[in-house]
Amino acid sequence: MPELPEVETLRTALIPLVRNQRLIELKFLRPDLRFPIPSQQLKKEMAQTVIQDVTRTGKYLLLHNEKGAMLWHLGMSGRVVQHPHLQPEEKHTHAVFHFAPETYLHFIDPRRFGCILWVPKDEGHPLLDHLGPDPFSEEATAALFKERARTCKGPIKGFLMNATRIAGIGNIYACEALFEAGIHPMKSANKLSRPQWDRLLTEVRNVLRKSINAGGTTLRDFVNTDGSPGYFALDLAVYGREGEPCPRCGNPIVRKVHTARSTFFCKTCQKR
Known part of the structure; x- marks a missing residue:
């Protein structure tokens, strides 16, 4: 997607x-x-x-x-x-x-x-009106997301993928950012500390920026207007790499299905 x-x-x-x-x-x-x-x-x-x-x-x-x-x-x-x-x-x-x-x-x-x-022009639209801030916007801050997650007992991965909280993050980049931040994807969103939110937002932006620079991630259908695929799939650390060695510790990457979506993470580097 x-x-x-x-x-x-x-x-x-x-x-x-x-x-x-x-x-x-x-x-x-x-x-x-x-x-x-x-x-x-x-x-x-x-x-x-x-x-x-x-x-x-x-x-x-x-x-x-x-x-x-x-x-x-x-x-x-x-x-x-x-x-x-x-x-x-x-x-x-x-x-x-x-x-x-x-x-x-x-x-x-x-x-x-x-x-x-x-x-x-100058009118809203139901698909846009309730979106959360863009990850690259000035509005997107660790303080804002910590406050929005205050009553959220669900997994942090689900919080990241909820477009009403933060816009544009899907399954691939949620998995990758959580790995880079060292946060377990099933950790309750309201349990993250302020330093963890600081780190996570930084890694969300880093992962997204790297993928943009690589032309996106082509796993099935996406290609650019000239037909060229994105190459960030070659740099994915955990997504789609079940059973492969973690690039940090060498232990196997784990896949877990939650709400009909596959979540990839390292049990060693992302402790719950």
Whole structure:
């Protein structure tokens, strides 16, 4: 599933392609993804307008014009790929966008958990209104998260993955950041000390930044707009490495399933 680094990688790739360029045509090949696609409204509000900027909020991308923004979410398996024309070339292509002069972006989503929506300017949106702070924002502080976790008896990994508390962190990067911080993923969130929160937030940012610099993590579906995969998977310390030696102590990495998700950690380096 594309997480914050993959979405930020896509945002960075899109900027030279579409910012200050006119969106000439929007072509939708199905009426819905996770939600109905407001195709007529998007065509009315976006067609023949100039894209002023491309921003990211958590795992959501927003392509802004003077009227508002087109919101993209990649869901579980979505990707945006550049092709030389408007006609779809790949299976599961659900939308194609033609930007001036001759840039064609194809929105591909095999599992159809992504979305393409409209957000009017200066108005909120249900998918964005209740998101927690972005990990890289000034609002994201150890003090804030310690306070928000005060009544949370659930595992710290679940806290990190709750987008209403902190936006954009998924399973891969939660596992990696907790390993780097030396914190057991099943430790109750309200049991973390202030120094542990300081360390954890630092490692969350470090892990995300490293992945962004590597172009994201490709485990199944994610590729950049030019079709190139992300290479951070080569640097993962614990995720997907069950039974392999811990890079610190050499003991085997453990996998535990919790709330239908696999959690990877080292029992020695991440004591509960």
